[in-house]
Amino acid sequence: MKVELPFLAEGVEGGDVVQVLVAEGERVTEGQSLIELETDKATVPVPSPVAGTVAKLLIRQGDHLQVGQAIVELDGAQEGQPAQPTSKPAAPAAPQTEPPPPQAQAAPDRGNEEPDAKQAPPRSVAEQPAAATSAERGSASAGAAVPASPSVRRLARELGVDLARVQGSESGGRITAEDVKAYVRERTRRTEARPDGGAGQGGDRFTTLYGSERREALPSLRRKIAANMAQAWSTIPHVHQFQEADITDLLVLQERYAPKFKEKGVRLTMTSLLLKAVTHALKLYPQLNATIDLTNGEVVYKDYYNIGVAVDTPAGLIVPVIHQVDRKDLFQISVELADLAERTRNRQVKLEELRGATFTVSNMGGIGAGPFMPIINPPEVGILGVGRGRMTPVYRDGGFVPRTMLPLCVAYDHRLVDGAVGARFTNEIVKVLEDFQAMFLGL
Template identity: 45%
Template structure:
């Protein structure tokens, strides 16, 4: 019996990957959990193992080919003793796939108008079944167009004319939605809260379409100016481009700068450098910044949050996982250190060293690349005083730091040389006000300037 090996879930929000290396060959005996091939996805190279033991009957993809989650990549001839046990597995998938389109949305009988409650139930259920294909069904199915497209044919002249209840009007004000652009699904075209949420969902989905337009910009013939050569975009670079395009076009960034005296932290680094080495840790400035950042997130929960515009909610996280931007030869990778608030400086340094090395080798797992509450990007090792980093959604803030520098500070009767660092806090203005941004970065500076007293109990 043949078993189809499919691409598993590759991580948060990742639907596509590129095959970089095929490890198994046709006719080869393969053990359960033995890798069949490697794919490049979500800023990492991941091995896809065989879920069963048997003989490789066929490899369905080639190196360099793009594959989707749940796509068949190989066929394995099952061992005879496992055939009965595994028989259910390949049958489960077709049953689920057949079950999805089975309830074809029959056009409702319109001989007699059904009760309003019946209409209200049918439309959302029809949409939910087609949700994985929303960008396509929106253009071709009437239910999506009827619910989400602007009224257009009979526009309301005034917001007060729009039939909507107090709860719907309140949510529309909070999300900045013009009720005249929302199609109501209740009796008489009345708009309810769900209609507004669905409208926002649709607008967010459509907002990604312009990013495709950049590919259509006509380029000059560069060969007329001199020699050129072309190279394909890597999967990593495509991921970075898509995420940065979304972040820059959809998130209103505000930047807050603050100059911090880190002379005492540098002294602590020197004081405990040997102990850090003995514990297999690293006494970098990033280690201290991560600890201070976790403490600051505890005090300012709006920075440890994400926006759910579709539901009109703010998601406040009660954990403190921090992403760290790592420069690799292939591009920027952001592994995540979990529960930073519960770790000692030595543990943070050790975990930072481990993840940075794995990132450079492209061997971080999907779990190690997901779940960050906020990201720290430190370019001090390369140079530059400061820069303005782009927020990594669904996070609402990111901290960028550059190289430390010495400046004279007047103390007592003389100038003293002090080591300073310029912090740049980028935050999402939809959730965070300027005053809160200022309070956050000033408090972070205070923690860093009094690190031993604040976090070490000195």
């Protein structure tokens, strides 16, 4: 039977194979992890639904899979699927009805066409490199020109590809741009499979007219980030509200209670304080804790406060969610935030911990960033960007005094949030940060 990639979570259509955890001939038990899959923002194991022996691996590390795509073939499985008896006779049936002509003998086995459908272009090059190369080299030595358009030749030069090594997919062996790209992808795969890692950085190097280049496959996470950011920037009318908060007294408060938190094994960070301040402001201005349902022409106001926290990871920006922030004290928030951030950096965060946010906080002060304009994470309608606090001379009571000012920028969706509401919301966050204890006193 063939084991297919199951439905993982709402909105997750597939991902990249990070690691293959089994080998052909290996006996697996029901529930044993077959592969690790990098989805939009989390790495999840894919278990075997039944026990059996791995007859054939249909994927490899680096492949991009879609839900429903076959992963492995299992023999002796405890549970069967109708697909097994139908797929078995398919292989011998083909030669009976249509004997392969001499020129088709190098074609790939039709029985393997389904699991390898997404890799068909690279396979045509990889499975017959010797035949294709010798035939085309012979043609070139005879003085025949390689059949390719000027644009394809230019692409090949830029990628450092010898067209004599590429098999054309069109009539008469004509080479297309996709054939060249498929050749590059397959060469990259072969390079990555070498023990030395090929280029040493997981990619393949080319010499172009302008110098050396290294090409790598775009990771699943980066593809998702790119798609989300492009969609958000092009479809949401952003307004960015800048403000500064005097956090001098807040830093004194943080320093006073930091040892108490440390005794309990956790740090009291500025992000924890920001989450409390934002939640307080969201309760006063529910427009920023809502979403727009354009299909039904409705505004969905949320009575819960789940705050996403942007975390910088080696793979890219990931936003795990602290749920029910309004029901947790600062200690609970600090503990959960530290644990969630650590697991996110190690790609151990769960899919449910990445969903359900009603607002997002992106604090880049820890890496020394100044003011910046964050992009809203749809379907949310607001996000707070925080830069690094800096000592600034502030005029007070007839003289200048040193104060620590924290740069803030609230981005909000102008389709739902008016400028006045966005400004008042931002001012409320500033008010809380400048007099944090007043919030707990209800002032």
